[in-house]
Amino acid sequence: MDPSRISLRRFQLSDVDDFLKWASDDKVTRYLRWNTITSREEALSYLEKVAIPQPYRRSICLDDRSIGYFSIKPEAGDDKCRAHLGYAVSSEYWGQGIATAALKMAVSSVFKEFPGLVRLEAFVEVENQGSQKVLEKVGFLKEGLLRKYGFCKGEIRDMIVYSFLSTDIIK
Numbered sequence: 415m416d417p418s419r420i421s422l423r424r425f426q427l428s429d430v431d432d433f434l435k436w437a438s439d440d441k442v443t444r445y446l447r448w449n450t451i452t453s454r455e456e457a458l459s460y461l462e463k464v465a466i467p468q469p470y471r472r473s474i475c476l477d478d479r480s481i482g483y484f485s486i487k488p489e490a491g492d493d494k495c496r497a498h499l500g501y502a503v504s505s506e507y508w509g510q511g512i513a514t515a516a517l518k519m520a521v522s523s524v525f526k527e528f529p530g531l532v533r534l535e536a537f538v539e540v541e542n543q544g545s546q547k548v549l550e551k552v553g554f555l556k557e558g559l560l561r562k563y564g565f566c567k568g569e570i571r572d573m574i575v576y577s578f579l580s581t582d583i584i585k
């Protein structure tokens with residue numbers, strides 16, 4: 415995959431059909447907090463009410479077409495030193511280095527965009543090997559296992575916590 419084809423940009427309503435293609439896939443949403451999108455109307459409403467207004471939610475694009483997303487959610491108040499990240503790529507494009515390339519791009523700009531941010535963290539389910547590999551390839555540190563930590567798709571699950579500090583180096 416030529417990395418120059420990959421870009422991150424804000425979502426727009428005209429992404430609706432491309433967004434629906436990957437957001438309606440249970441394989442993609444399996445480890446995400448949000449549920450599979452099931453119709454064009456729902457996709458439009460999600461873009462309008464959730465994806466577009468959020469300050470740092472970006473569409474991962476291939477040749478400027480949406481094939482995934484990346485989001486950063488900083489904590490509030492004194493905890494704004496810390497932000498949580500989420501991401502997904504269309505299953506059609508798995509295993510081509512796209513998530514790794516997109517995360518590297520996002521991590522290199524995010525500390526400039528959020529003054530005071532020092533720590534990015536990600537919580538990954540134990541069986542989500544692909545996501546763990548992506549984080550390790552970007553340079554995140556595996557900090558440990560959090561037992562029964564996160565609620566996802568009806569179950570409380572064990573999660574592995576990864577972090578990347580503003581002083582860390584992208585691999």
Ligand SMILES: CC(C)(COP(=O)(O)OP(=O)(O)OC[C@H]1O[C@@H](n2cnc3c(N)ncnc32)[C@H](O)[C@@H]1OP(=O)(O)O)[C@@H](O)C(=O)NCCC(=O)NCCS
Pocket residue numbers: 441442443444445446500501502503504507508509510511512513514515536537538539542543544545547548551
């Ligand atoms: C996790 C996810 C984003 C990876 O996207 P991707 O574009 O396929 O990732 P990359 O191609 O950059 O893969 C990076 C490495 O992980 C490996 N990998 C990817 N998926 C894998 C899997 N399911 N099992 C094992 N290794 C996997 C790749 O082979 C690659 O390793 P390599 O360079 O040594 O070959 C994608 O599978 C996805 O969207 N999953 C559903 C959503 C999700 O889990 N989000 C993260 C929540 S924490």
